[in-house]
Amino acid sequence: MSLSDFLQTAMSQWMKNGGPEDDIVLSSRIRVARNIHDTPFPTLQTDTHANYVIDQVTSAIATPEMQHLGTFELLRCVEMSPLDRQVLVEKHLISRDLAEGGKHGAVILRSDEVASILVNEEDHLRIQCIMPGLRLNEAWTLASQIDDAFEMTLAYAFHEQYGYLTACPTNVGTGIRASVMMHLPGLVLTGQISRMLAAISQVGLTVRGIYGEGSEALGNIFQVSNQMTLGETEEEIIGNLSSVVSQLIDHERNARRALAEENREALEDRVCRSFGILAYARRMDSKETLQRLSDVRLGIDMGIIKGVSAGILKELMVMTQPAFLQKYYRQELHPAERDIRRAALIRERLRMDDTEVR
Amino acid sequence: MCQRCNERPATVHFTKIVNGEQSGYHLCEQCAKEHGGFFAKAAQAFDFNQLLSGLLNMESSPGFSAPPATSLRCSSCGMSYSQFTEIGRLGCPKCYESFSVRLDPLLRRIQNGTAHSGKVPVRSGEQVKVRKNLDTLRKELQSAIASEQFERAAQLRDQIRDLEQRMNH
Secondary structure: OOHHHHHHHHOOHHHOOOOOOOOOEEEEEEEEEEOEOOOOOHHHOOHHHHHHHHHHHHHHOOOHHHHOOOOEEEEEHHHOOHHHHHHHHHOOOOOHHHHHOOOOOEEEEEOOOOEEEEEOOOOOEEEEEEEEOOOHHHHHHHHHHHHHHHHOOOOEOEEOOOEEOOOOOOOOEOOEEEEEEEEOHHHHHOOOHHHHHHHHHOOOEEEEEOOOOOOOOHHHEEEEEEOOOOOOOHHHHHHHHHHHHHHHHHHHHHHHHHHHHHOHHHHHHHHHHHHHHHHHOOOOOHHHHHHHHHHHHHHHHOOOOOOOOOOHHHHHHHHOOHHHHHHHHOOOOOHHHHHHHHHHHHHHHHHHHOOOOO | OOOOOOOOOOOEEEEEEEOOEEEEEEEOHHHHHHHOHHHHHHHHHOOHHHHHHHHHHOOOOOOOOOOOHHHOEOOOOOOEHHHHHHHOOOOOOOHHHHOHHHHHHHHHHHOOOOOOOOOOOHHHHHHHHHHHHHHHHHHHHHHHHHOOOHHHHHHHHHHHHHHHHHHHO
């Protein structure tokens, strides 16, 4: 299969470009936690309880209300290979906990992979909608519709005072976690990022790098999300996050402008050097890949690199992950082999846009 | 002078507090780095569940008179409160009521208050309302019987029967 054919079939909707503010916002995600009435949470689940949950959601996705919202398919984790589960993690469709967790986990995928429902993870149900660009409201609308369709057949654990009951009290109430994945190289390069992140944590939001350990954010990619789930409405939570994200976007644009005005040569050198490495290197580890991709994407956004599609950052940051590489090359690869194949895949992808790449 | 190597001057000073007991350390830079293992371990151990358990075990205020954590147990799933503080997850939906004396102060700290104001499920939300209504009516029925208002009691009984049928349908 050619790379472009593979991309056509392997990419989720969110990995494609498009959507408001997509030069900075890579994706918007809404996740809602729900549990079934009078049934122990997965924490204390027996086989009988777990199968009961699976049976309940299986009949729920067969209803006309659900089919009206798209084509859904349930996959049990035990029926998938570890590699396939890992691919779903790399595509952000399921969590690492679900992929590596017990025998009771399952995922319900909508055919375009905009919606995925995690079953028997920490909660009975986690409805997740993920879309490209800044589209929190749209993602919430869809998640809420799926929620309503489930509720036609499922009796939810709901408490008059506490709201939707969840296994962990950090999710109780609305059960909503709204998050926005952002590419912020300008704020990192101008040294403003730690100040911004500290400010964000003061207003009830959390930020983390989505790749890399601890405080290191590889590829200058950050995820901003709400911390509290009880006490405010879903609309208030999303509104609060959106307004902070908009401010971050403004600051990022200002930082990029400052870089272009005050440090053009250094910026061009950095961006073009990274492009050269991606286009010619024969070995790439995942850490360097993310850093170079971030530089190149910044170069594309700022008009320094022309003729390469802006989508390569999102496409390649997922496609160059270990499980995806092995899926594409259809063989098991050791880390050293992966570095060689990763470099080859990157060159192949760049060649789709630019014939100069060797 | 560094306490550890007794060679280089001590430039790193820190106080370790274990269970309220303080001990001072005075090390040179090199020994502090080598000694750093315990800083790293401390950082590793600092995960979310521990953070949550720390909050869970904290008494909210002096004079706070919740039952001791050890005696609390969920009547529905059997999880004890101390089990909850260890794993950071509740056993079943009923745990919220079983542990409410201790959960309320926790929710005030980690959440934006203790009252949900967002979406309400159409069906379960309706049931919650009906169940609450039933509770009130049953109490009224009891007092009507107690005060020998039998006509009123008969009305209440019919209302309760209606609601119960709606619940089961």
